[in-house]
Amino acid sequence: MPVPVFSTVDEVQGFCLSQQKAGKTLGLVPTMGALHKGHLSLVTLCQQHCDVTLASVYVNPSQFGPNEDFDNYPRNFEQDVALLESVGVHGIFAPTNEVMYPHGFSCKVQPPKIAGSLEGELRPNHFQGVTTVVAKLLNATRADVAVFGQKDYQQLVVIRQMVADLNMATRVIAAPTARQSDGLALSSRNRYLDADQRERALSLSRALKQTKSAVEAGNIDARELAVELMQNLIDGGVDSADYAVIADAATLEILEVVDRPAVALVAAFVGSTRLIDNLLLSE
Amino acid sequence: MPVPVFSTVDEVQGFCLSQQKAGKTLGLVPTMGALHKGHLSLVTLCQQHCDVTLASVYVNPSQFGPNEDFDNYPRNFEQDVALLESVGVHGIFAPTNEVMYPHGFSCKVQPPKIAGSLEGELRPNHFQGVTTVVAKLLNATRADVAVFGQKDYQQLVVIRQMVADLNMATRVIAAPTARQSDGLALSSRNRYLDADQRERALSLSRALKQTKSAVEAGNIDARELAVELMQNLIDGGVDSADYAVIADAATLEILEVVDRPAVALVAAFVGSTRLIDNLLLSE
Numbered sequence: 001m002p003v004p005v006f007s008t009v010d011e012v013q014g015f016c017l018s019q020q021k022a023g024k025t026l027g028l029v030p031t032m033g034a035l036h037k038g039h040l041s042l043v044t045l046c047q048q049h050c051d052v053t054l055a056s057v058y059v060n061p062s063q064f065g066p067n068e069d070f071d072n073y074p075r076n077f078e079q080d081v082a083l084l085e086s087v088g089v090h091g092i093f094a095p096t097n098e099v100m101y102p103h104g105f106s107c108k109v110q111p112p113k114i115a116g117s118l119e120g121e122l123r124p125n126h127f128q129g130v131t132t133v134v135a136k137l138l139n140a141t142r143a144d145v146a147v148f149g150q151k152d153y154q155q156l157v158v159i160r161q162m163v164a165d166l167n168m169a170t171r172v173i174a175a176p177t178a179r180q181s182d183g184l185a186l187s188s189r190n191r192y193l194d195a196d197q198r199e200r201a202l203s204l205s206r207a208l209k210q211t212k213s214a215v216e217a218g219n220i221d222a223r224e225l226a227v228e229l230m231q232n233l234i235d236g237g238v239d240s241a242d243y244a245v246i247a248d249a250a251t252l253e254i255l256e257v258v259d260r261p262a263v264a265l266v267a268a269f270v271g272s273t274r275l276i277d278n279l280l281l282s283e
Numbered sequence: 284m285p286v287p288v289f290s291t292v293d294e295v296q297g298f299c300l301s302q303q304k305a306g307k308t309l310g311l312v313p314t315m316g317a318l319h320k321g322h323l324s325l326v327t328l329c330q331q332h333c334d335v336t337l338a339s340v341y342v343n344p345s346q347f348g349p350n351e352d353f354d355n356y357p358r359n360f361e362q363d364v365a366l367l368e369s370v371g372v373h374g375i376f377a378p379t380n381e382v383m384y385p386h387g388f389s390c391k392v393q394p395p396k397i398a399g400s401l402e403g404e405l406r407p408n409h410f411q412g413v414t415t416v417v418a419k420l421l422n423a424t425r426a427d428v429a430v431f432g433q434k435d436y437q438q439l440v441v442i443r444q445m446v447a448d449l450n451m452a453t454r455v456i457a458a459p460t461a462r463q464s465d466g467l468a469l470s471s472r473n474r475y476l477d478a479d480q481r482e483r484a485l486s487l488s489r490a491l492k493q494t495k496s497a498v499e500a501g502n503i504d505a506r507e508l509a510v511e512l513m514q515n516l517i518d519g520g521v522d523s524a525d526y527a528v529i530a531d532a533a534t535l536e537i538l539e540v541v542d543r544p545a546v547a548l549v550a551a552f553v554g555s556t557r558l559i560d561n562l563l564l565s566e
Contacts, residue, residue: 009450013450013452016452017452020303020304021303021306022306023304023305023306104444105448106395106396106397106444106448107392107393107394107395107414107444107445107448107449108392108393108448109390109391109392109393109449110390110391110392110393111390112389112390113389114389131390132449135449136448136449136450137450139422139449139450139451139452140450140452142425142452161387161389161390162390165388165389165390165391165419166390166392166415166418166419166422167292167296167419167420167422167423168422169296169299169300169422169423169425
């Protein structure tokens with residue numbers, strides 16, 4: 001039997017509520033489609049934590065800036081459905097923009113303060129788009145569990161805080177970043193890279209690994225580590241870097257000393273493609 | 284057995300989710316306590332639409348302005364519990380401020396545009412306080428049904444829109460305004476009125492009834508009706524009036540002609556007590 005694809009809120013809500021009334025726990029994996037193995041690992045992780053797993057496929061316009069790649073963001077819905085079916089999801093929610101933002105839509109979820117730095121500083125309104133659409137998806141499905149990739153680390157922290165602040169009955173689970181064998185974090189945007197750019201894109205994961213090694217070797221001077229991280233990014237061949245920081249893993253507060261669970265985060269351009277990556281420093 | 288009183292989100296969420304996993308539908312009646320017969324009629328209406336009814340009792344600081352009556356807002360928790368028990372609620376959620384707004388809380392629900400006029404214009408941040416706390420209460424309980432009094436008409440419209448915009452799986456039900464035999468709308472703030480003020484407070488409901496009679500007699504000139512409504516309020520003895528308007532019952536757009544379902548809304552001071560009331564013109 002093919003996996004059901006729901007296109008309206010009523011449809012997906014009807015399915016989810018009937019599952020929950022039957023005593024089943026429900027998990028959601030929100031995606032923007034263009035699925036790769038990273039997404040599928042999120043689905044697998046979700047399935048381990050609930051009875052019924054749904055994925056959403058929706059390229060949310062409100063989290064893209066005016067000069068970003070919304071129009072060109074890769075879309076391949078038929079292949080996404082086939083991939084999700086192959087890993088055994090129980091349903092797919094794939095709404096249109098008219099379903100998500102009908103005429104008169106005007107209520108938004110203002111993201112927590114933590115959304116103001118890093119990506120939020122460089123991409124105004126990005127996180128308001130994220131918190132609003134994720135709140136809508138979690139509400140529409142009443143998900144007991146939702147899985148987000150650690151790859152978008154700040155997004156994960158923002159969503160965790162939103163779920164806590166708004167008392168949503170959803171457990172947020174972080175999935176480890178899926179990487180290719182040479183370290184490149186999987187991303188739907190990697191397909192924008194040509195062979196030379198793909199090679200230079202490795203500098204993100206390599207620079208992060210150097211930072212982690214330095215911490216493990218005893219360097220806890222976070223300012224120095226951040227300067228070296230940035231230098232290694234540039235030396236590794238990115239065309240420009242937006243940030244390279246060492247932050248508190250829970251609050252994203254920029255650290256001076258690595259004296260608590262910390263994360264290194266980078267954002268850089270290779271050609272016109274903007275890539276992000278991060279690494280926990282104390283796993 | 285006394286009705287259970289939940290003071291933390293985990294407690295109320297545990298109760299509600301276990302009810303829902305058992306296939307029961309759950310209704311919520313959010314209140315700020317100081318309960319009167321109006322609130323109890325909300326509970327009775329809620330019970331008709333669900334299997335398990337909860338009431339929340341929480342005086343939400345974030346919906347009061349700095350010069351409003353938060354500190355003096357009437358509180359009588361023991362009597363509230365006894366009243367709710369007498370009408371058969373299955374549980375009471377009575378959180379503290381620390382539970383609702385813990386250290387670091389920063390994510391808010393930005394209310395829909397409809398919140399910008401009338402009360403929203405006179406009480407900045409009021410509706411952001413309302414939408415945020417109501418979202419938290421609906422999320423914490425995953426209420427299938429929630430009942431709000433028509434007495435706070437704009438609040439009702441704002442919450443309806445929030446629930447729709449954020450895809451909450453909650454049906455919002457409006458309860459008719461409970462009135463004393465002479466027409467005064469029940470309100471926790473009526474207890475601020477002395478005998479003379481209580482008499483003058485009747486001008487709100489009386490002026491609204493005159494407007495309704497005028498519409499029924501064929502006057503559909505909404506501008507003229509609004510001017511008369513204001514005049515009748517003042518003539519009736521209020522000390523000052525904030526607004527007297529004729530609006531679209533669904534969108535609260537101010538009308539020029541009563542050519543669709545409409546509502547008359549008033550806000551006025553009697554002494555230092557601010558009262559609001561409204562009447563649907565086409566029931």
